[in-house]
Amino acid sequence: MRQGSNFLWFLRAAVGAAILLGAVLLTACGSVEDVDLTPACPTGVGRGIWDPGSLEGKDAGPEVRKLLESPRFGATPQAVRDLERGIVDQRLIAALRTLTQEHRICVRAFKEGHYFLPGVEDGPRIPEGYGKAGGLPNTHYYGRAADVWWVDGKPVEGNATDQDVMEIGEILAGIPSGRRPDQIIGPPRWARDLGYGNQRGWILAPDQLELHRDHIHIGYVNGEATNETR
Template sequence: MELVRAIGAWPAGERDAAMARVGALGLTPSLVDQAGALRPGGTEAVLEVVNAQYGGILADSASVLVVCRQWVRRADGTVVGGGTTVDVRLRRARPKWTVTALHPARPGPPSATPSTAAKRVLATGPRIELPPAADADVRSGAVHDSVLEALLELAEKHRMAVSVLRSGHPLNVFGTDRPSDHPRGRAVDVWRIDGRPVVDPATPRHLVESFMRAAAAAGSYNVGGPVRLSGGAPGQFFSDDTHRDHVHMGFRT
């Protein structure tokens, strides 16, 4: 998260000092060249990290998805809000893990004919909180209606904060050659339910469990989270280290 802040936030007149800021963290300054949407034009920027969750974790490597909002002051003095999600890749090193690559989200352009489900999701307000990259994914038309309709069904009983939909997620299930459902617009991750972060030990277990079962009832064939549930179709529920901090919902179509 320090790396994302070092690149995506800068005081007036110091945008071009990003490499120095990254180097001061003990990281490779050329990572700035991979920052993409994290470095828009502007004279000044502030950045808020909304959430950071695992995109995958193995013994010696990891993916951390850093979800952020950003406000940039233009040369004419106007301030524009935006943000992105960055897939930060790490490898184990001493004395601490180090960053090897950045993969910022690349949502498509807005669709001229968004589906009814997309319009409804965008109109739900706080019932379905969408960070900038996920919001852009919905507007692009690249998220399947099966995902959007499930979110709308879940929003009838819960408030939820989405971390990632399509863009900003690893292309493959981390550490494998199996394509992830996320880049195909067929999955969504939720990091907060009814104001309670999934990763927080104080969040009631029954809340997470009931949400996971509701996700399965809404059509998800592949529900992952911090607890392994019984029942459902074979293999419908799963839990592993990657999903300790969010609930994953995958859809076949």
């Protein structure tokens, strides 16, 4: 009887310790449902586990490291290289970090690997034939633009009015003046239902909205201060 009692005490102690450990973990991390380990990019598109050693000897800055370390941020290998090389504008990095506070996003391109037209290499100007924007400065070329193709695991195409995709626009609109992107373009229904205007950074030219049915373009027109005023 004494041996059985000792075993029962040990079993109860072990169960109690397991419950206490679970409570501590939930307090630190939130509920199980709050811990989303789903990759930000679809399988075969974005990076896997990012190697912090890839930044050794490079001056990409702490904000780049924080963005790349976030489990809510995903990007193609080309986009990751742009970040590691310091090509991407710091304001854009800050805007993306703001988005990842609430959503998982996958960036397909900054500069490397971006094309307006198939087979036409990107340059300082948007090529003729890309709607009515031909000849305008190419913000991708200068590292001042990002194309977000997936939000919380869902493609932007076909999900323009999805709540999570809509919230991306709301978060962008909420970034304070002076730091907010001034070149925001997305699917026609997304732009229409959000209802923001040019003063908030939205580009509403019908031809550009049609060309952005499958992704959200987030950019800064100028190298320093942005154009939006409110």
